Amino acid sequence: MKANTGLKFGLLAAVVLAFVPAVTGSTVLTNSPGGFNAGLTRAVGEGDTSGGLLRLGSSATCDSLDSAQTFDSWCLVVQRIFSRNLMSFAGKPGDKGLSVTPDLVVDLPVVNTDSTVWTYTLRDDVFWSDGTPVTSYDVKYAIQRLYDDSLQSPISLETLCLFTLCTKGVPDYKGPYVSPTEDLPAIITPDERTVTFNLTRPFSEFSRLLATPQFAPIQMARDIELRAAGSTYKTNPASNGPFVLAIDQSDALYSFTKNQFWTQESDGIRIPKVDAMSWKVFPDGDSTDRALINGEIDIKLNYGLAPLARDATLVSKENRALIDNPEMGFVNFLFVNPKVPPLDRAPCRDAIFYALDKLDLQAVRGGSASVAIAHSISPPTILGYDNSYNPYPSGSNESGNIKKARESLAQCGYPDGFQTKMSYVAIGIGKDIFLSVQKSLARVGIVVDPVEYGNFAEYFTTGIGSPDTMSTQKIGIAATGWGPDYSSALSFWAPLVDGRKIKSAANQNFAELNLDEINSLLDQLDAAATPAEAARLSKAIEKLVMNEAVYLPYGVDRLVLYRPRNLTDIYVQIALGNQYDIVNVGKLENPLK
Structure with missing residues (x-):
């Protein structure tokens, strides 16, 4: 133990020392931290940051550079460098970054009264990198591609059913590759600059959906040409943004150069400061961090600092001033099953809520830099999030409120506790999470037995995703988590609590909640006309859900992002994976005099 401790702190010291030139030298310090x-x-x-090369680094490539296939949240800010949407998330820090604003279109859409018909008009000064205009046909084709199974887009079936009938629960339309002569009539393109969407149901957040990278227009002619040559769009995506992407053969180095057909006048979201960007892929997180620390790269792209560099920066007062520690949109929680006795008694569920040691679970997940303790089920990336809402206080130090837990046990008729089962996936820290829960609940006499799963696919389809499995195996607790698809309250709540969406397999409403009041509020949220109304409805839904004591939140994932002092205009874009909005970052090549 002593030797390991010494090694750990020796490594930390080495990393801290590696940071010293970055905070005390005279050649690169150009800004206050x-x-x-x-x-x-x-x-x-701040500073005059016109020009220069911004050097990016990561320990992995994006899952795809075809916007339709993008799933990794850190890749969303990469797509933004070269790809534009009809509507896009604002180039702003904080909550302002959650708002959507016209991008490729001239103004907000024209929408009918029930939010089923949306008409957008494209700007006449937006072009692809070969000089051809971005047209409504590109917009329609990009959405048509989402239906092709070979593309494996992360867009849900429910979303795809907005544009076509789904008579058997899956879209009737199969996409332009499988059915090249078949149309998607819900999308009308009367001319090159007009596109009208006739949705199959009301959807007030449609513009927010169009702001996700997966709905970015692609150049139809480029895709057809690449497919004819036996290639794919992700190998050579077209650009309509400020930079053009080039990929080398090894996929380990990328470059971004200015798009000569993009103009600042056409784009109020992206205000690029640098002339070019490079992007190098390193073997692992630690080597990427070393490159960042040593000044070989300017920004690390994927998910922030790895544990070793993270711990080192946070113990250094000087380096801590260069750190951003945003909370992400993913909430880790326990599902407490109200269908399994004695958890069918609300006070028995309350006892688990009060007894849980959230502080220990935080440590299991990497400490306060990696996870913020959660008191409510909604994530900080959706409208209506309230950090002060805490219906089940976990004691002064978040290690559990034992007194309240015992009071709840007495109320439910089990003063000495009871026995139940907990399911989890035995990958990574899965078992450690179970052991932490088991230990904390044992303090009040609740005995928890393990039910292990070997992979996530089985767990979320026929495990926690199967109401029948949870009931027949009498599983009372399950480890899980949840996040919104596109930084919206509706995409967070609907799968989790809508009683009309309960399924026999791959069910996401784990608690099988089917309350008329919640369902009604979801319908109102779907039709909300303003962000303020959406926030109010989201808060109301959360209070009803938390009152049921079925979803026990304990942590929200965090990132540790490092910003060198020679960078300017750098901020976290909350709607795009809580990463730095790199398209707008500037760089001071020389120190201020």
């Missing part, structure tokens, strides 16, 4: 978490609320760094 900004302060811890400064990039969450404002753009950090």
Whole structure:
């Protein structure tokens, strides 16, 4: 133990020392550090930053550079460098980054009264990198591609059913590759600049959906040409943004150069400062961090610092001022099953809520830098999130409220506790999470037995995703988590609590909640006309859900992002994976005099 401890702190010291030139030298220090978490609320760094090369690095490639296939949340800011949407998330820090604003279109859409018909008009000054205009036909074709199974887009079936009939639960339309002569009549393109969407149901958040990278227009002619040559769009995506992407043969180095057909006048979201960007892929997280620390790259792209560099920066006062620690949109929680006795008694569920040691679970997940303790089920990336809402206080230090737990046990008729089962996936820290829960609940006499699963696919389809399995195996607790698809309250709540969407397999309403009041509020949320109304409805839904004591939140994932002092205009874009909005970052090549 002593030797391991010494090794750990020796490594930490080495990493801290590696940071020293970055904070004390005279050749690269060009800006004030900004302060811890400064990039969450404002753009950090000032100076004349016209020109230069911004060097990016990561320990992995994006899952795909075809916007339709993008799933990794950190890749969303990469897509933004070269790809534009009809509507896009604002280029702003903080909550302002959750708003959507016209991008490729001239103005907000024209929408009918029940939010089923949406008409957008494209700008006449937006072009692909070969000089051809971006047209409504590109917009329609990009959405048609989402239906092709070979593309494996992350867009849900429910979303795809907005544009076509789904008579057997899956879209009747199969996409332009399988059915090249078949049309998608819900999308009308009367001319090159007009596109009208006739949705199969009301959907008030449609513009927010169109702001996700998967709905970005692609160049139809480029895709057809690449497919004819036996290639795919992700190998050579077209650009309509400020930079053009080039990929080398090894997929380990990418470059972004200015798009000569993009103009600042056409784009109020992206305000690029640099002339070019490079992107190098490193073997692992630690080597990427070393490159960042040593000044070989300017920004790390994927998910922030790895544990070793993360711990080192946070113990250094100087380096801490260069850190942003945003909370992501993913909430880790326990599902407490109200269908399994004695958890069919609400006070028995309350006892688990009060007894849980959230502080220990935070440590299991990497500590406070990796996870913020959660008191409510909604994530900070959706409208209506309220950090002060805490219906089940876990004691002064978040290690559990034993007194309240015992009171709840007495109320439910089990003063000495009871026995139940907990399911989890035995991958990574899965078993450690179970052991933490088991230990904390044992303090009040609740005995928890394990039910292990070997993979996530089985777990979420025929395990926790199967109401029948949960009932017949009498599983009372299950480890899981949840996040919104596109930074919207509706995409967070609907799968989790809508009683009309309960399925026999791959069910996401784990608690099988089917309350008229919640279902009604979801319908109102779907039709909400303003962000303020959506926030109000989301808060109302959360209170009803938390009152049921079925979803026990304990942690929200965090990132540790490092911003060198020679960067300017750097901020966290909350709607796009809580990463730095790299398209707008500037760089001071020389120190201020």
